[in-house]
Amino acid sequence: MGIDLSVEIGGIRMRNPVMVASGTFGYGPEYADLVDLNRLGAIVVKGISPKPVMGNPPARTVETVGGLINAIGLQNPGLEGFLRDGLPFLRGYNVPVIVNIWGRTVEEYEEVAAGFEGAEGVAGLEVNVSCPNIKEGSALFGGDPALFRRVVSAVRAKTRRPLIVKLAPDLSRVAEYARAAEGCGADAISLINSIPAMAIDIETRRPRLGNVSGGLSGPAIKPIALKMVWEAARAVKIPVIGIGGIACAADAIEFLLAGATAVAVGTATFLNPAAAIEIAEGIGDYLARHGLGHVRDVTGGLRS
Amino acid sequence: MRMENAQILEHRDIQGGYKRLVLRAPGIAPEVRPGQFVHLRVPHLEAAVLRRPFSVFDARDGALSILYKDAGHGTAVLKGAAPGETVSLIGPLGRGFPAECGGRMPVLVAGGYGMAALHLLARALPRRGIAFFGGKTADDVLCVDEFEALGWPVRIATEDGSLGERGLVTAPLDEWMKKPPREGVELFACGPMGMLRAIGERAIAGGWKAWLSLDRHMGCGVGACLTCVQKIHAPDGGWTWQRVCREGPVFESREIVWEDE
Ligand SMILES: Cc1cc2nc3c(=O)[nH]c(=O)nc-3n(C[C@H](O)[C@H](O)[C@H](O)COP(=O)(O)OP(=O)(O)OC[C@H]3O[C@@H](n4cnc5c(N)ncnc54)[C@H](O)[C@@H]3O)c2cc1C
Ligand SMILES: Cc1cc2nc3c(=O)[nH]c(=O)nc-3n(C[C@H](O)[C@H](O)[C@H](O)COP(=O)(O)O)c2cc1C
Ligand code: FES
Numbered sequence: 047m048g049i050d051l052s053v054e055i056g057g058i059r060m061r062n063p064v065m066v067a068s069g070t071f072g073y074g075p076e077y078a079d080l081v082d083l084n085r086l087g088a089i090v091v092k093g094i095s096p097k098p099v100m101g102n103p104p105a106r107t108v109e110t111v112g113g114l115i116n117a118i119g120l121q122n123p124g125l126e127g128f129l130r131d132g133l134p135f136l137r138g139y140n141v142p143v144i145v146n147i148w149g150r151t152v153e154e155y156e157e158v159a160a161g162f163e164g165a166e167g168v169a170g171l172e173v174n175v176s177c178p179n180i181k182e183g184s185a186l187f188g189g190d191p192a193l194f195r196r197v198v199s200a201v202r203a204k205t206r207r208p209l210i211v212k213l214a215p216d217l218s219r220v221a222e223y224a225r226a227a228e229g230c231g232a233d234a235i236s237l238i239n240s241i242p243a244m245a246i247d248i249e250t251r252r253p254r255l256g257n258v259s260g261g262l263s264g265p266a267i268k269p270i271a272l273k274m275v276w277e278a279a280r281a282v283k284i285p286v287i288g289i290g291g292i293a294c295a296a297d298a299i300e301f302l303l304a305g306a307t308a309v310a311v312g313t314a315t316f317l318n319p320a321a322a323i324e325i326a327e328g329i330g331d332y333l334a335r336h337g338l339g340h341v342r343d344v345t346g347g348l349r350s
Numbered sequence: 351m352r353m354e355n356a357q358i359l360e361h362r363d364i365q366g367g368y369k370r371l372v373l374r375a376p377g378i379a380p381e382v383r384p385g386q387f388v389h390l391r392v393p394h395l396e397a398a399v400l401r402r403p404f405s406v407f408d409a410r411d412g413a414l415s416i417l418y419k420d421a422g423h424g425t426a427v428l429k430g431a432a433p434g435e436t437v438s439l440i441g442p443l444g445r446g447f448p449a450e451c452g453g454r455m456p457v458l459v460a461g462g463y464g465m466a467a468l469h470l471l472a473r474a475l476p477r478r479g480i481a482f483f484g485g486k487t488a489d490d491v492l493c494v495d496e497f498e499a500l501g502w503p504v505r506i507a508t509e510d511g512s513l514g515e516r517g518l519v520t521a522p523l524d525e526w527m528k529k530p531p532r533e534g535v536e537l538f539a540c541g542p543m544g545m546l547r548a549i550g551e552r553a554i555a556g557g558w559k560a561w562l563s564l565d566r567h568m569g570c571g572v573g574a575c576l577t578c579v580q581k582i583h584a585p586d587g588g589w590t591w592q593r594v595c596r597e598g599p600v601f602e603s604r605e606i607v608w609e610d611e
Contacts, residue, residue, distance in 0.1 A: 072574035076596075079351045080440065080572070092576075100591065107569050107577040111397045114569070118576050121591065264399040313399050316570045317391055319353060319440070 049333050050340045051326060053087070053308050055285050056208035056233025058142050058169045060087040060308065062326035063341050064298060067289055067312035068093055068146035068172065068212075069118065073132040074139070080319040087326065088142040090310060091132065093174050095148055096157045098124035103256035108245050113267065113291075114313050115243045117260030120148065125161040133167055142169035144210065152193075152200050159204040170208035173201050176215065176239040189214055191226060198230035210287065213237040213278070215267075220274045221281035228282045236287035236310065237278055238271045264313040265291045272304055279305025279346065293321065295328020302329075302344040351443060351572070352377050355436045359413055366489020368419045369429060371437075376412035378441045384471035385446030385540075385563055385600050388416070389571035391438040392424045393431055402428075403568050403595070405467035405540070406442065407493075417466040417492060443571055444599045447561050449474040451536040454558070458502070459519060459549055461485060461541025465492045467563050468540055472500050479535070480505065480526065484519025484545065488512040520548050527552070534558060537603075550603030560603040566594040581607035 051062040065088040071077060073091050083089065101121025108115050123131060128145075136143045145168050149155040155173065162168050175197055198211055211227040213220065215238040227235050240261025245254040253259070271290020279286045285308065288301030293314040301309050314321040329341060338344065356373035364370050378388065389401040402424045404416040420426050431437065449471060456479035458468045465483055472481065478501045485491045486509045494504050505522040506514025515522060519541075527535070537560035539549045546562045553560030569577035573596035582592045582605050589607050592598065 070570075070575060072570075072572075076570070076572045076574035080353050101576065101579075104577075104579060105567060106579070107567065107575070109398060109400050112399065114399045116569075116575070116577070121576050121579075316400055316575065317398070318438075319572075 048339070049330050051330055051333075053341060055287065055308055056170065056210065058088065058144070058208050060142055061085075062087045063302070063308035063329065064322045064326040065090055065144070065287070065308060065310040066315060066322050067310035068174065069116075070312040070315050073128070074136045077315070077319050081323060083139045083141050085323045085326070086141050087308060087322070088144050088169065089136065090144045090146050090172055091128075091136075092122055093120050093146040093148045094122050094125055094128050094158060095120065095150070096125050096154050096161070098122065098127055105254060105256050107260075108254040110243075110245060110262070111266065113262050113264035114316075115245055115255060115260040115262050116240060117255045117257035119257060125158050129161070129165060133165060137167040143167055144170045144172050146172045146174050146212070147201075148174040152197055155197050156200050156204045159201045162207065163205060168207065170210060170233075171201070171205055172210040172212050172236060173198065174212050174239070176212055189216060191219075191222065194223060195226055195230055198227055198232060202231035208233045210234045210236050212239060215239055215241045215270070215274065217270070217274055217277075220277045224278040224281045224286075228284050232284060234285040234287060234307075235278060235282065236289055238267070238274050238290045241267055241270065263291070265293055267291045268297060272300055275301055275306050276304035276348070292325065295325045295332060298325045298329060299332055299344060302341070303346070303348045305346045305348070307342075307345050351441065353438065353440050354378050356414075356439050358431055358433045358435050358437060361431060361433055364417065364492065366419075366487070368417055368492060370407070370415055370417050371428075371431075372413055372415040373437060373439065374412060375414050375439055378439055379409040379412050379414040382406045382409040382414060382442040382470065383446045384449050384474050385467060386442035386444050387599065388414070388439045388441030389443060389568070390416075390428075392428045393435060393437055395424055395427045398424060400569060401440065401571060403443070403571060405463065405563075407466040407469050409470065417463060419463065440571060443595060445597065447471045447538055447563070447600050449476075451475060451477070451479075454534040454536040455479045455531045457523075457535045457537050458482065459484075459523060459537060459539040459541070459545070461519060461545045462490060463492075464540030464563070465497075468538060469493060469496060471538055472497055472502055478502055482507070482519050482523045482526075483514075484508070484541070485513075486510065519545065520552075524552075527556070530556070537561065539563070547608055550606065550608075553603045561600050562603055562606065563599045564594050564601065566599070568595050571595045583607055
């Protein structure tokens, strides 16, 4: 019996439901010697803004128990830089490329979304309204319902590409934001981004991160992420992409059972660059073991 | 660059808490150039989400070795790994040292594990020069025999005077540099940031080149996460970030923007 792992997210066809998460896989070439990019469900590239951004001073990450706090500060080469130096490499592969975008103002979100309209080799956009590492803007966009609607609607008006909205990890209102994204025309939602966090060096009494605080990712956040994905999936009809601490196939299957159509693997790639590919294989094994033909037979399969 | 499950062939104490770990890595070992490193996944370190970077001390016959010291949780657990176990490696990583000195006399300067990082270079350089090693105590001065066997005289300084002269490694270096060889010198260094900066300043003052291997905390180790950045002078007079794991860990001293500049 054939097993079908393929999924479709708002028109983006993926060979399997396991993507690599924004900011953890660079722009593709960094891991190309280690893993076959064509076996990934999709590649979500590091967040792109209209102009180049230098990001935060080091230290930019700190390891905690089962997790990682990062405060990269959204360093990126900007729209033009990515179109010139980043995207051509990825066109050489047969894998959907999803560009993660962000801005400091609604106009910047519009500008960067519009900038990809003519670009060949972009399967879809993921709008980051949820990064904890930018002081002026994005965190607010994800934490204020009116502003959130304005940004999503504005980006929607500027792009015909499949549009994924990446939600802030705000547990108390996750269903509300999920519905708002759907209402404003998003084709899918993804969650969660890293969770605001910090660490202190008790000898020097200084914060361990140059930016003082950052966002926590990795296995430590998985149970929280799972709860939010479950809430979001119950609230909307559009597909949900589950993210947060996924490190093995069992983790990914939990998210699928909670209602996710696909998942993204972030921090786990640092320990095991082949994590996403191995997770996709593991999902296939699970389907076989349970006599299921298609990964959609798992999505939302949680029993009460 | 590749990922390889490497079997532990040998794992023994050398001195002062340092251990030597020898791994069978037929894929990675032949590709290693001087100053490159491997990103090692510490086995049984369940709470960790990151690998740990280590300079390659030696690479031959399909095996590579590292010298390391207990510096925290990961290295403490690594110490317990037994021969026969496998360890996942990614490598070789980074650009390493240029294995040439343009006809000048090569001068190696190392503190702590820097001696390990310079060992392959000492073997690969087209001519022998002189090495200066520094440490807190005699326990921190590694591989002197190996360097001498390769034909390098080694001058030593320790902060407590337990080996060589008392003080910082820059003291014997400065003394020696009062009469530099006629053909000039090319410096290669690995060690704590303060030491590297002192070497860089001397190189700039003397008109020499100094190739400095930086130590930065790392996430991915391959250039994807932007954890390990260093400020580097840009051609337009400004600066840019470069990734120590990809464009480094070795930079020429003039490229580096020192933190409080
Ligand atoms: C390019 C490079 C080459 C290195 N080569 C050697 C070597 O040959 N021998 C050797 O003994 N050590 C070497 N180090 C330092 C070594 O990586 C650290 O000692 C090690 O990561 C400590 O891990 P831990 O879990 O024991 O420490 P913890 O403090 O528990 O680790 C917490 C986190 O901080 C990181 N970290 C802590 N100290 C350092 C450090 N000094 N440098 C970078 N990351 C650090 C760890 O990797 C980990 O991500 C090298 C570092 C770099 C960047
Ligand atoms: C180093 C690092 C950089 C990140 N950069 C971005 C980014 O640019 N845009 C974004 O939307 N999310 C970014 N993220 C968040 C991840 O995409 C993901 O949502 C989060 O890490 C949770 O997943 P994980 O636990 O599998 O890592 C970043 C995460 C890390 C660890
Ligand atoms: S450690 Fe990730 S970019 Fe250098």
